[in-house]
Amino acid sequence: xxxxxxxxxxxxxxxxxxxxxxxxxxxxxxxxxxxxxxxxxxxxxxxxxxxxxxxxxxxxxxxxxxxxxxxxxxxxxxxxxxxxxxxxxxxxxxxxxxxxxxxxxxxxxxxxxxxxxxxxxxxxxxxxxxxxxxxxxxxxxxxxxxxxxxxxxxxxxxxxxxxxxxxxxxxxxxxxxxxxxxxxxxxxxxxxxxxxxxxxxxxxxxxxxxxxxxxxxxxxxxxxxxxxxxxxxxxxxxxxxxxxxxxxxxxxxxxxxxxxxxxxxxxxxxxxxxxxxxxxxxxx
Numbered sequence: 655x656x657x658x659x660x661x662x663x664x665x666x667x668x669x670x671x672x673x674x675x676x677x678x679x680x681x682x683x684x685x686x687x688x689x690x691x692x693x694x695x696x697x698x699x700x701x702x703x704x705x706x707x708x709x710x711x712x713x714x715x716x717x718x719x720x721x722x723x724x725x726x727x728x729x730x731x732x733x734x735x736x737x738x739x740x741x742x743x744x745x746x747x748x749x750x751x752x753x754x755x756x757x758x759x760x761x762x763x764x765x766x767x768x769x770x771x772x773x774x775x776x777x778x779x780x781x782x783x784x785x786x787x788x789x790x791x792x793x794x795x796x797x798x799x800x801x802x803x804x805x806x807x808x809x810x811x812x813x814x815x816x817x818x819x820x821x822x823x824x825x826x827x828x829x830x831x832x833x834x835x836x837x838x839x840x841x842x843x844x845x846x847x848x849x850x851x852x853x854x855x856x857x858x859x860x861x862x863x864x865x866x867x868x869x870x871x872x873x874x875x876x877x878x879x880x881x882x883x884x885x886x887x888x889x890x891x892x893x894x895x896x897x898x899x900x901x902x903x904x905x906x907x908x909x910x911x912x913x914x915x916x917x918x919x920x921x922x923x924x925x926x927x928x929x930x931x932x933x934x935x936x937x938x
Contacts (some may be wrong), residue, residue, distance in 0.1 A: 663753075664865040664868040664869035664871045665865065665866075665873075665878070665881050667862070667865040667870065668861075668862040668863075668865035668866050669862075671857050671858075671861040671862045671865070672700050672857075672858065672862045674857040674858075675853075675854050675858025675859075675862075676856035677733075679691055679850075679854050679858070680695070680783070680852060682847060682850045682854060683839070683843070685772075685841060685844055685846065685847045685850075686837070686838060686840055686841040686844075686847055687837045687840075687934075688732045688736045688836035689732070689733075689833070689834035689838075689839075690834065690837035690838035690839075690840065690841055691732055691838075691851075691854065692728045692731075692830060692834050693830055693831065693833075693834040693835050693837060693838040694731045694838050694847075694848075694851035694854065694855070695728060695851065695854045695855050695858055695859055696724070696725060696823065696826050696827050696830050696842055696859065697827055697838070697851075697855070698851050698852050698854065698855025698856070698859070698860075699823050699826075699855045699856075699859035699860050699863070700823040700824050700826065700827040701855075702821075702855065702856070703816075703819065703820030703823050703824075703860070704820065704823075704824065707816060707817050707818030707820040708817055708820075708838070709817055709818075709819075709821035709823070709824055710821070712814035712815075712817035712818040712820065713818060713821055714810075714813055714814065714816070714818065716806050716809040716810050716813060717810055717813075717814065717818045717821045717822045717825065718807045718810075718822075719802070719826050719880050720803065720806040720810050720818070720819070720822040720886035721725060721821070721823065721824065721825025721826040721828075721829065722825060722826070722829055723799050723802045723803045723806055724803060724822060724823070724826040724859075725798055725825070725826035725827075725829035725830040725833070726795075726799055726829065726830075726833075727799035727800060727802075727803055728830070729830060729833055729834060730792045730793075730795045730796040730799060730854070730903060731747075731792075731796045732826070733789075733792040734789055734792035734793040734796055736745075736789075737786050737788060737789030738786055738789040738790070738793055742849055743796065744775075745795070746790075746794055746797050747793070747794040747796055747797045747800050748772075748775050748797075751797075751800065751801060751804065752757055752768065752772060752804060754804050763918060764918075766817045766918060767915045768915070768933065769915075770911045770912070770914050770915035770918065771911070771912055771915035773911050774907075774908040774910070774911030774912035774914075774915060775908065775912060776908070777904050777907055777908025777911065783868075789838040797913075804878065805871060805933065807819070807863075807866055807867065808870045808878065810822065810849045810867070811866075811867045811868075811870035811871040812870075812871065815871060816864055816867050816868075818867075819863055819864065819867050823859070841855045855931075866878075869881075
């Protein structure tokens with residue numbers, strides 16, 4: 655059944671669940687510190703993967719690199735959004751994605767798609783630059799790590815797939831524990847906090863990362879990087895349906911630009927990015 659779904663469908667699943675996680679994180683922020691939320695999110699995901707997969711059979715250098723990237727990226731992301739507007743952080747984050755997409759862009763058509771996507775995301779994010787040096791530093795670090803996540807996760811999807819992702823989560827837990835484990839201690843004795851942590855882990859790290867692996871296993875890396883531009887558009891749609899937040903004219907224009915960019919983009923056949931499904935489709 656998994657093989658019958660187009661890879662873009664998995665990306666949509668990733669984008670939707672990516673924005674459900676913060677809803678649980680809001681509850682956690684009132685009970686646990688920012689670093690504690692980061693640790694609980696990764697720890698929950700690591701436990702889930704260890705329980706349902708066989709991550710100990712999938713160690714490799716890309717897996718270790720992915721785990722380190724996930725751990726530090728999550729810490730930087732939460733520290734950034736604690737100091738800066740989410741739109742600013744998202745816009746900076748997309749800068750790292752643009753670099754990955756540009757690395758695989760060779761035609762005028764795809765450069766045009768990249769330009770449309772950039773303009774659309776900036777409009778959707780409603781960028782506001784703030785004079786917060788520490789927050790900006792965390793945001794730019796998160797952008798670089800998100801680009802590294804795409805590169806390493808794409809490699810893992812072709813080598814060991816979801817088992818490799820599970821192993822990467824164990825690495826991430828080992829890396830994030832000395833950085834943030836102490837901050838999660840208050841949440842371990844709070845039933846509501848633990849329940850929210852499970853929600854954050856499932857919605858922010860388990861479901862979307864698994865969907866990423868299933869999509870990356872069948873999409874060129876540059877194509878996936880461009881599709882990430884749809885995530886702010888997905889957030890806008892979720893806002894309309896769930897929260898009744900009707901986008902402004904500028905935000906609607908940004909949504910149109912992003913959709914047009916994805917429609918305009920064309921993959922290069924035979925450009926060194928295998929299009930056939932790999933082991934990442936083995937979901938057990």
